[in-house]
Amino acid sequence: MPVKKSDLLIVGGGAGGMVLALVLARKGFRVSILDRQDPPMPAPRGEILQPNGLKILNRIGILSGLLRAGVHRCDRVRFYQGAGEHLCTIDYTRLLPPYNYALILLPEILQQLLLEKLKAEPHIETYWDTSFRDVIREGQQVIGLSADVCGQTVSFHAPVVVGADGLRSRVRDAFQIKHQLYAYADGYVTMVVDRPPGFQRDVRYYLGKEMIFGAFPVSKNRIYLFYLVPTDRLQRTHDKSIDHLKREILSLNSEVNALFTEPLEAISSWEQCSYMRCFRVISNSWVVNGGALLGDAAHAMNPHVAQGRNSAMEDALALAKAIEDCFKQGIFSKEALGGYETARRRDVDSLQKIGHEMAWLWNSGxxxxxxxxxxxxxxxxxxxxxxxxxxxxxxxxxxxxxxxxxxxxxxxxxxxxxx
Ligand SMILES: Cc1cc2nc3c(=O)[nH]c(=O)nc-3n(C[C@H](O)[C@H](O)[C@H](O)COP(=O)(O)OP(=O)(O)OC[C@H]3O[C@@H](n4cnc5c(N)ncnc54)[C@H](O)[C@@H]3O)c2cc1C
Known part of the structure; x- marks a missing residue:
């Protein structure tokens, strides 16, 4: 079996894995990153990049490219009752500049920019269309992994293996890390339509009894819409026509009706919609001897807190520092990598709890x-x-x-x- 060697192996080319690869490659580490997709692409949904994420993207030289790409700069998020009464406005301009705004985008735009940066790094080898199989151990120490590369099983050796392979992480299983994967009862039917002329800059959420309808502009011309549908009612919703769902949304209040009647005319079948489920992952540990988890693999959280991708990138910075320290000492034990978990765990636990509580409060009927x-x-x-x-x-x-x-x-x- 062919063997490839590097300083670091990352499974998963989402935002977390890619930021980690870039940061360490720029310090001279030889990084191999693999993903089962070719090229790795996120789900087609609108997402919020929060100020902490923007800071990181600025540091790695991506923020200016994102702003040039015409993603939506958001200053305020407005919450309304389903019937239209204004409840609250969250105002990012109250934060200290320069990170006193959020960006809203289809994450494939960020992904494209990250992929370009990755290509430009001579220390990074990418293996797309490559599925993780198992870790390779020497005693208790992880020393590499095996993966299917174009139908051939290849061994990769490195002192550190990182599982950035999302909420159903197979690396986490191979590390034998105990975890809970909690599926939320509610998911969202999502679609991207033309942005109506009367729709101003601010994000809108409409909250009712077991009802959430959200409208996120993702560019000058397009807007991302999501509508709560409990997973156990998805089939029933599907069995009714897409027009029935559209009518349900448009009957929320006169403003929604006036804004979205025309854009929703473009949606005529379920194929133009996606259904996004939501999960929470609680892992007993994020590190093993010679290995670590980051992002959703370690701690997926409810999207109401809009921190999953941002947290994955924060993990990447903290883990990069821990890995650098490991190389300085020549020690790759669980304890040596554990500084990363200590640095991040408290904040992540809090965000997960807040997301969980928000789901309970916002989605309730x-x-x-x-x-x-x-x-x-x-x-x-x-x-x-x-x-x-x-x-x-x-x-x-x-x-x-x-x-x-x-x-x-x-x-x-x-x-x-x-x-
Ligand atoms: C409806 C919804 C809305 C959201 N909104 C927001 C938001 O507004 N803001 C925000 O910050 N977050 C949001 N999130 C969360 C965010 O999308 C995730 O937290 C984020 O994508 C996690 O990044 P990651 O790098 O950990 O993993 P991922 O982005 O999931 O990447 C994992 C990668 O691993 C690859 N992979 C998986 N298994 C294997 C394997 N066996 N072999 C090889 N490769 C593999 C996959 O192909 C994928 O490319 C939302 C999530 C949902 C569900």
């Missing part, structure tokens, strides 16, 4: 919870300190979840002075 949710949103709109705390957390700048006092303040604002 239970009247008292819906009542509480709307109160919390209204409070965030008028209480600057709570708004800023939440925003800094979701922006990934300072992870500081609302504590008990904050929650009381949000639920019973009359009892406190509005700031």
């Amino acid at each position: 239970f009247s008292p919870v819906v009542w509480a949710r709307d109160r919390v949103f209204r409070s965030l709109h008028v209480q600057g300190r709570l708004h800023d705390k939440m925003l800094n957390t979701v922006a990934g700048l300072e992870i500081s979840p609302l504590n008990l006092a904050d929650r009381c303040r949000a639920l019973f604002p009359e009892q406190f002075d509005a700031v």
Whole structure:
């Protein structure tokens, strides 16, 4: 069996794996990155790049390219009740410049730019259309992996193997890391349509009883729409016509009707839509002797917190530092790599919990919870300190979840002075 050698092997060419490859290759490490897709491409959905992600992309020389590519610069996210009443506006311009905005885009645009950077790095070897099979061990130490490259099994050897292979990570299984994969009950029917002329810059979320409709501009001309459909009702929704779903969306309120009647005319079949399920992964550990997990493989989280891709890139920076230290010491043990997990775990655990809580609160169909949710949103709109705390957390700048006092303040604002 042919053997290939490098300093680092990365399974998974998503944003996490690619950022890690770029950062370490630029420091002179020989990196091999492999992915079962050719080329690796993300799901076709609109995503938010938060200020923490923008910082990283600026550092690796990608942010200016993204801005030139015409992705949507978002200053505000507006939340409404399903019937149209305004609940809250989250205002990114309150953050400290220069990262006082978010970008909204189809992640394939970011992926394309990352792939171009990867190509330009002489220290990176890419293996696309290559599926991970198993890790290779020497005693307790991972020393490489085997993969199917164009129908042939190839062995790769390196002191560190990284599993950046997403939420159903096979590398995680091969590392024998215990984990829980939790599937959320709700997913989203998604579509990309023409952006209606009257749709201003701000993102809109409409929240009702077990109802979420979101509209994210992803460029000057296109807008990404998503509509909550519980997974156990997906078949029933499919059995009805696509026109039935469109009518359901358009009947939410007069504004939605006026804005989206025309763009939705372009959607005439289910083939023009996708269904996005949501998952949470909790891994007992992110590191083994000679190996580490990052991004969704380690800790997929509910997308309401809009931090999955941003967190994967943050992991990449922290892991790059730990790997560099390992090479300096010549030690690749679980403990030596563990500094990475220590650096990231607290923030990631908090974000996962917030995402989980948001899913419970935002998606609920239970009247008292819906009542509480709307109160919390209204409070965030008028209480600057709570708004800023939440925003800094979701922006990934300072992870500081609302504590008990904050929650009381949000639920019973009359009892406190509005700031
Ligand atoms: C509906 C929805 C909306 C979201 N919105 C946002 C958002 O607004 N902001 C945000 O930051 N995040 C968002 N996320 C989350 C985000 O998409 C993920 O967290 C992110 O893509 C994780 O990146 P990753 O690099 O860890 O893995 P991935 O992007 O999943 O990449 C994994 C790669 O590994 C490859 N692979 C898998 N198995 C193998 C194998 N056996 N062999 C070889 N290669 C393999 C895959 O082909 C893939 O290219 C959203 C998620 C969902 C579901």
